[in-house]
Each structure stands twice: as structure tokens, then as C-alpha cells.
Amino acid sequence: MIVSGIPRELADLARADFVRSAAPEWAHAAGAPFNVRRVTLQPGEITAEHNHHDLEVWVVLDGTGEVGWDGHHRVLAAGDSVYLPPLAPHTLRNLSDDRPLSFFSMWWESLPALAEVHALREEQQATERQGRPVLLLPSFPTPNGELHLGHLSGPFLSADACRRALLAAGDRAHLLLGTVGHQSQVSAAAEAEGVTFHELAERNTDAITEGLTAAGVDWDVFVRPSEPSYPAMATAVFESLRDKGVLVRRTEPTNYCEPCDRYLLEAFVAGRCPHCGSDQTAGIECELCALPYDDRDLVDPSCAGCGTAATPRPLTRYFLPLEPLRAKLTDYLRGAATHGRLRAYVDRVLANPLPDLPVSIPAEHGIPIHVGDAEGPSEQRMYSAFELTARFLVALDGFSGGWEAYARRVNPRTVLFFGFDNAFLRAFAFPAVLGAFTDALALPEALVCNDFYLLDGEKFSTGRKHAVWLREAVNPANADQLRLYLAATAPDVRRRDFTVQGYAEFVTGELIGRWQRLLDGVDARVAERFGGTAPEAGGWHAEAERFYGQIADLARTAALDYLPGRFRPRAVVAAVTALVRHAEDFAEVSADATPGSGLARTCAALELMAVRTLAAAITPLAPEAGERIAAGLGEDAVALEATPRWVRAGAEIKLPTDLFNPDTTVAGR
Numbered sequence: 138m139i140v141s142g143i144p145r146e147l148a149d150l151a152r153a154d155f156v157r158s159a160a161p162e163w164a165h166a167a168g169a170p171f172n173v174r175r176v177t178l179q180p181g182e183i184t185a186e187h188n189h190h191d192l193e194v195w196v197v198l199d200g201t202g203e204v205g206w207d208g209h210h211r212v213l214a215a216g217d218s219v220y221l222p223p224l225a226p227h228t229l230r231n232l233s234d235d236r237p238l239s240f241f242s243m244w245w246e247s248l249p250a251l252a253e254v255h256a257l258r259e260e261q262q263a264t265e266r267q268g269r270p271v272l273l274l275p276s277f278p279t280p281n282g283e284l285h286l287g288h289l290s291g292p293f294l295s296a297d298a299c300r301r302a303l304l305a306a307g308d309r310a311h312l313l314l315g316t317v318g319h320q321s322q323v324s325a326a327a328e329a330e331g332v333t334f335h336e337l338a339e340r341n342t343d344a345i346t347e348g349l350t351a352a353g354v355d356w357d358v359f360v361r362p363s364e365p366s367y368p369a370m371a372t373a374v375f376e377s378l379r380d381k382g383v384l385v386r387r388t389e390p391t392n393y394c395e396p397c398d399r400y401l402l403e404a405f406v407a408g409r410c411p412h413c414g415s416d417q418t419a420g421i422e423c424e425l426c427a428l429p430y431d432d433r434d435l436v437d438p439s440c441a442g443c444g445t446a447a448t449p450r451p452l453t454r455y456f457l458p459l460e461p462l463r464a465k466l467t468d469y470l471r472g473a474a475t476h477g478r479l480r481a482y483v484d485r486v487l488a489n490p491l492p493d494l495p496v497s498i499p500a501e502h503g504i505p506i507h508v509g510d511a512e513g514p515s516e517q518r519m520y521s522a523f524e525l526t527a528r529f530l531v532a533l534d535g536f537s538g539g540w541e542a543y544a545r546r547v548n549p550r551t552v553l554f555f556g557f558d559n560a561f562l563r564a565f566a567f568p569a570v571l572g573a574f575t576d577a578l579a580l581p582e583a584l585v586c587n588d589f590y591l592l593d594g595e596k597f598s599t600g601r602k603h604a605v606w607l608r609e610a611v612n613p614a615n616a617d618q619l620r621l622y623l624a625a626t627a628p629d630v631r632r633r634d635f636t637v638q639g640y641a642e643f644v645t646g647e648l649i650g651r652w653q654r655l656l657d658g659v660d661a662r663v664a665e666r667f668g669g670t671a672p673e674a675g676g677w678h679a680e681a682e683r684f685y686g687q688i689a690d691l692a693r694t695a696a697l698d699y700l701p702g703r704f705r706p707r708a709v710v711a712a713v714t715a716l717v718r719h720a721e722d723f724a725e726v727s728a729d730a731t732p733g734s735g736l737a738r739t740c741a742a743l744e745l746m747a748v749r750t751l752a753a754a755i756t757p758l759a760p761e762a763g764e765r766i767a768a769g770l771g772e773d774a775v776a777l778e779a780t781p782r783w784v785r786a787g788a789e790i791k792l793p794t795d796l797f798n799p800d801t802t803v804a805g806r
Contacts, residue, residue: 143198143239144177150237161241171245178202178238183230186471190251193221193244195229200238203230208472223254226471270309270547271701273300274529274581275554276563280316280341280362281326284348285604286635287590287597289611290623292554294758295585297354298624298706299552301757302699305777313532314349315360316342318367319503320521321403325441334502338362348607353616353760358535360528370534371504371519371527374574375496378457383573384496385456388512390449392432394440400499400513401432401440401447403521408435408447417558420522421495424558427482429492429565453511454498457523459491462569466491469568474583474702478630482560494566495520522562526570544577551581552701557588583701588628592635605635609804617759618644618797624758625710641801648797651717652751656766658724659744660792666732667741671770673786674742675735680726681743687719688747688781695754696779706758713754720747745770745784748792753777765793 141161144150158176175198178184186205195204196218204211207225212232221227231238275292278284284293296312303310316338317323327337342361349356360367378384392401399405409416410423411434417424418435432438438447459466470483496519497506503518530540537543555563568580589596597604611619622643626633663669694712698705727740748766753775756763767775771788784790 141175143175144237145199145239147180147235147237150177150179171243173241173243176240176242178229178231180231180233180235180237182238184228186226186228188224188226189244190223191244191246192223192250193227193242195219195221196241196243198239198241200236200240201232202238202240203232204228205230205468205471223251224258228471270311270549271303272533272549272551273310273312273554273701274532274551275312275314276556276559277315277317277360277528278345279320279322280338280345281320281322282599283341283344284607285597285599286607286610286619286623287592287604289348289352289354289607290590290627290635291556291587292585293349293354294352294620294623295587295627295704295706296552296554298620298757299554299585299699299701299704300355301760302695302777305753305756305774306696306699307776311357311536312355313358313360313529313535314354314356315358315364315528315532316345316362317521318360318362318364318371318524318528319500319518321405321498321500324500324502325404335362344608348611351608351611351616353620358532360532360535364531366534367527367531368504370531371524374527374530374570375455375504375506375519375523378570378573379455381573383457385458385493386453386508386511387456387493388451388453390433391452391454391513392435392438392447393450394443394445395448396443396445397440399440399442400450400452401438402495402498402500403432405441406432406435406438406447407441407444408438411436420562421492422558422561427557427560428486429561431492451512452499453508453513453515454517455496455506455508456493457496457569457573458493459565459569460493462573463487463491465572466565466569469572469580470564473564473581475564476586476630478557478588479560479564479584479586482557483564486561486565491565494523494569496523522566523570525562525567526574529567529571541575541577544575548579550701551579552583552585553581554585555587557586560586583704585701585704588630588632590623590626590628590635591632594634605803613761614798614800617762618648620758621648621710621755624706625714627707629705629707637801637803640803644797644801645799647714649799651714651721653794653796655717655720655724656748656769656792656796657794659720659741659748660769660790660794662724662727663741663745663790666737669790671745671784671786671788671790672738672741674783675738677739678736680723681736681739684719684723684726684743684747685781687716688743688750691716691747691754692750692781693779695750696777699757699777709754710758713751716747716751720744723747742783742786745790746781749775749784750781762796765796769793 158174160174164173197213197215199215201214204219205228273296275296300310300312323338327334392406394401403420410418411430412428413426415423415425422429497517498520499514500518506517506519508515508517533540553563622640691712695709698708730737730740752763752766769792770784
């Protein structure tokens with residue numbers, strides 16, 4: 138007999154031989170067909186959120202805890218056990234203030250169970266979108282300049298493609314756009330050009346809308362800096378949080394430039410990030426590592442205008458402390474859909490005390506905030522990051538006629554699209570302000586984050602004029618193929634590079650050399666063997682079954698990888714490219730089918746099914762190309778479905794021969 142004890146009192150945790158997690162003494166001797174460990178949690182401690190492919194059972198030995206599994210929560214007491222299927226994230230929290238929580242964790246591998254759960258989760262992802270409308274909210278561009286291809290490659294192309302995919306699947310989706318209302322970068326650019334803030338903001342907003350329109354981005358509402366309802370909405374959010382006691386007023390040393398007689402905040406201060414040493418600092422988060430910081434923590438801060446070293450001067454401002462909201466933010470972020478890099482970033486931020494979000498700053502432009510008896514200016518302006526919630530609500534008002542009534546009536550889902558350099562503001566600041574202001578709107582369920590897009594190995598830059606300007610580069614003849622190339626090289630997880638040579642090779646070698654050649658070949662074979670009409674399938678052989686499976690793989694990939702929770706259009710383009718290769722091989726097989734036979738009909742019908750599936754997959758990214766292929770198959774549009782469908786037997790087939798533009802000149806350099 139082997140007996141294993143457990144820690145039961147706080148004093149047991151202080152013993153020199155205490156181990157938080159260990160296999161019980163009998164585990165090795167028993168030779169059990171599973172793994173087992175005894176785990177003990179301190180009062181208030183919570184296990185790190187994790188998931189895995191194994192099946193797991195927890196048995197509570199002593200204490201009281203709360204299990205969190207895939208967004209669900211349940212209190213457990215001694216004697217309770219819980220089964221945890223594979224893949225879903227889970228945690229256990231000790232609810233006691235003065236007693237340890239001990240439990241057995243037992244786990245084992247079952248590949249059949251993993252396959253079953255994986256299939257079920259994908260089915261749930263495919264069906265969960267039905268019913269509730271989806272609000273797609275990309276980061277509003279700052280109107281200190283116009284847009285370049287680096288901007289398009291991230292939030293704007295992603296949000297537009299996601300909207301088109303959701304609509305093609307029969308869902309309701311709305312894209313909310315606009316430009317940032319008040320931003321110090323606009324003030325700095327206006328000073329440099331010698332124009333007023335609003336003159337520059339409105340001029341650049343016009344250029345931004347022209348560029349997005351040229352790139353085929355459609356929106357449901359666009360909020361301009363001059364939107365008359367915007368200041369009132371932002372003020373309502375501020376006053377609500379101030380009256381609830383969520384905001385604090387605090388005086389602290391702040392960087393100041395004596396020659397310029399100006400507090401140095403956001404675009405007006407230069408310095409290095411206290412976390413990574415980068416000089417790419419603006420606002421309250423580093424553009425390189427994205428970690429938040431206080432302006433006064435910058436290394437060697439100086440005036441961005443005259444270069445004078447900053448000196449500290451007291452300044453009274455409003456702040457929103459985020460640390461008191463840690464539990465709510467942590468629970469929210471555990472349930473939000475993100476990719477691995479953003480998840481790791483969130484963990485890095487949560488590993489340290491959360492900073493305070495500035496709410497008011499001394500500035501010439503923006504929404505007024507009266508600070509009262511203060512060190513420094515008592516009349517300040519709202520910090521642009523705090524305005525994110527107001528911009529969202531004004532945009533929602535723009536097409537719903539009243540955001541709160543709309544939200545309570547239809548309970549919309551919200552998806553954010555943003556660059557990695559904005560990760561803190563979107564993952565922490567926005568849900569903190571929105572959640573503190575209202576419970577009528579659910580917090581964003583998915584956070585779609587991209588990294589920087591590079592131009593010839595260097596970061597796109599509006600300030601340095603290192604860019605391919607959107608309005609000049611995109612036109613009706615090349616919009617689809619540029620969008621496809623941007624998707625194929627998207628910086629979805631890591632930085633990727635735009636090169637003129639790479640774009641030219643993609644168009645001539647892939648789009649024209651393979652995709653268009655496939656369409657031409659299918660069209661010619663149907664014309665020659667079936668008089669230009671789609672045949673009905675007949676007999677099958679092994680190659681036909683294999684090709685059908687390859688078509689089904691693309692349909693399933695497109696149906697799933699446009700979903701907000703796993704959005705990755707780069708994977709869709711890769712899947713289309715793979716199917717084109719498979720179709721080339723299958724064309725050689727189908728050439729041997731006896732003319733007029735049932736097998737010949739099946740081969741042609743499968744080739745047309747492949748073309749139809751290709752059209753559905755690329756339409757969110759290349760809408761005109763997708764619609765032209767659909768028209769060539771006798772359809773107005775092709776729905777985005779996880780199961781491929783036949784082209785209607787008897788349909789007249791006339792596929793386009795000039796889908797892509799051989800002119801790969803890129804203007805706007």
C-alpha cells in the first residue's frame with residue numbers, strides 16, 4: 138500500500154519540501170494507463186490558461202475552486218470531478234482566501250476523440266455566425282496623410298474581404314469606417330504644412346475615401362472628423378465614466394519643452410521605448426514591441442519639434458486606471474478569438490501591472506475636457522485613444538438609427554481589425570472603456586491583428602514618403618490582382634514584403650500563367666466535347682474521387698478561413714493555388730476519357746465544379762474576377778459554402794479570357 142497526502146493548510150505551503158505540482162507517490166508503481174499529478178494552488182491563485190489534445194479529468198481533493206472551460210464557469214468543491222475534452226482552453230482558480238486548493242490532474246491521449254472534437258469545433262465555427270449580425274470595425278486611419286498599400290494590406294482589405302465573405306455565406310455584416318477625429322499626428326502635420334488642423338484632416342479624409350474606393354473597399358458608414366454628433370457622444374462617454382468613479386484625476390511629472398512652451402505628448406515627444414529601446418514611439422505604445430508605457434518613462438525624451446531635451450513639469454490630467462479592471466479584462470481576453478502571436482502579447486501585458494489610460498491631454502484641437510483646479514492647463518482635450526468607443530458608437534448610430542436600441546434588439550457581434558502596433562489600444566483600452574460605459578453591446582468576440590507590411594525590406598512610412606500610394610497605384614484594371622497579391626503576401630502573423638518584382642511574378646506567373654490558363658483550358662474542353670454547355674456527371678474513377686476531395690478541401694478552407702474567429706485569407710489564396718495545380722494534373726487524366734462517355738461527362742463536370750469553387754473562394758478578395766467567372770458559368774454570383782456544388786447541367790459556359798491585367802506597372806512610388 139502506498140499513501141499520498143496533500144497540503145491542507147497554509148502552513149503546509151510554507152514547508153521547505155512543498156511542491157506545487159508533483160506526481161503522487163503511487164503513480165509510478167501503479168503503472169496506470171494515464172498521467173497523473175497532484176496540483177496545489179495558493180489562495181486566489183489561478184492556473185495559466187492552456188489547452189491540449191489530450192483528454193483530462195480533474196478531481197478536487199480539498200478546497201473550493203472555479204473551473205473555466207471554453208468560456209463556461211462552474212464552482213467545484215472537494216469530491217467533485219470534471220472532464221475536459223481536447224482543444225478548449227481551461228483554467229482552475231482557488232476561490233478561498235485562506236485555504237489551499239488541491240486536485241488531481243489526470244490526462245491521456247485519444248486520437249479518435251481528438252478527431253471527433255476537432256470536427257465538432259469546426260462545424261460549430263461554421264454555424265455560429267448564423268443569426269446575429271456582425272459589426273466589422275477596422276482601425277480608423279489617421280488623416281495626417283493619405284493611405285498606401287501597407288495600410289490596405291492590413292485592417293482595410295481584411296475587413297472588406299471578411300464582410301464580403303459573410304454576405305456571400307448569407308450572413309448580415311456591416312463595415313464601419315471613418316478617420317480618427319483628433320490625433321496629435323494630425324496637429325504636427327498641419328503645423329509642418331502651415332494649414333489648419335481641420336483643413337488637413339478633411340483634405341486627407343477625402344484622399345483616404347478615394348483610395349479605399351479605388352481598392353474596392355465597401356463600407357456601410359464612414360465617420361468623418363467633422364461629424365457633428367461625435368463630440369456629444371464622446372463627452373457622454375467621458376461624463377458617464379467620470380460620474381461612475383471609473384476615472385481619476387492625478388498630478389504627475391510630465392515631459393515639457395521650455396523653448397516651445399509645450400507639454401510633450403504623443404507626436405510631440407521623441408525618445409526610446411523603455412521596453413525594447415526602439416525609437417518608434419508614439420502615443421502610449423511602442424510601434425515595434427507594442428508594449429504600453431508612460432510618456433515620462435521614455436528613455437532620453439526630447440521635443441520632436443526642436444530637439445531640446447525634455448524637462449519634467451507637473452501636469453494634472455484625467456486617467457482611466459486599468460489595473461482595477463484586470464479580472465474583467467483577463468476573463469474577456471481569454472474568451473476572445475486571437476491568433477497565437479497576439480495571445481502571447483496579451484500574456485506579456487498581463488504579466489505586469491496594467492497601466493493607466495490617459496483620458497485628457499493639453500492640446501489645441503479635440504473635444505474639450507475641463508480638469509478644474511489643476512497644475513498646467515485646466516482646459517484640456519480628450520485623448521484620442523479614449524475616443525475609440527465614441528467613434529464606434531457614432532458609426533453604429535450612422536446606419537442603425539440608434540446604437541443602444543439596435544444593440545439590445547439584435548445583440549450584434551463585433552470584430553476588430555488592427556495592426557500589431559495598435560494591439561494595446563484595441564485589446565485593452567477599447568474593451569475597458571466600452572465595457573465600463575455600457576452593457577448593451579457585447580465586447581468584440583474576435584481580434585484580427587496583422588503585423589507591418591514592408592516595402593522592399595523597409596517599413597511603409599507616410600512620414601518618410603517610403604510608400605506606394607493607394608490612390609495612384611490602384612485602378613479598375615488592377616484592383617483585383619493587387620488585392621490578391623496583398624492577401625497572398627499578407628503580414629497576418631509576421632512581417633512580409635511587397636516588391637514590384639514579386640507582384641509582377643505573381644500576376645504573370647501565377648494569375649495569368651496558371652489561373653487564367655486553367656480557365657482557358659476548361660472553357661475549350663467544354664466547347665469541344667459538349668458544345669459549350671455544362672454536362673451532367675456520369676461514371677467515376679479513382680482520380681475523379683481524388684479530385685472531388687481536393688475541390689472539397691478548397692470549399693471547406695474558404696468557408697472557414699474567412700470566419701472572423703480564424704480569419705486568414707492568405708491560407709485561402711494558398712488553397713486556391715494548390716487546387717489550380719491539382720486541376721492541371723486532373724486535366725491530363727480527363728483527356729484520356731472516352732469522348733461522350735459517362736466518365737468524360739464526370740471529368741468535365743468536376744473541372745467546372747473546381748472553377749465554380751475557385752470563384753467562390755476568391756470573390757471576397759477579387760470581387761470583379763469572381764463575379765465574371767460566375768457569369769461565365771451562367772450564375773449571377775456563387776455562394777460561399779463548405780460543400781462544393783455542380784455547375785447546372787445545360788448551363789452555357791463562356792469563361793472570361795482576360796481576367797487579369799498583364800500590365801504590372803505599379804504607380805505611386
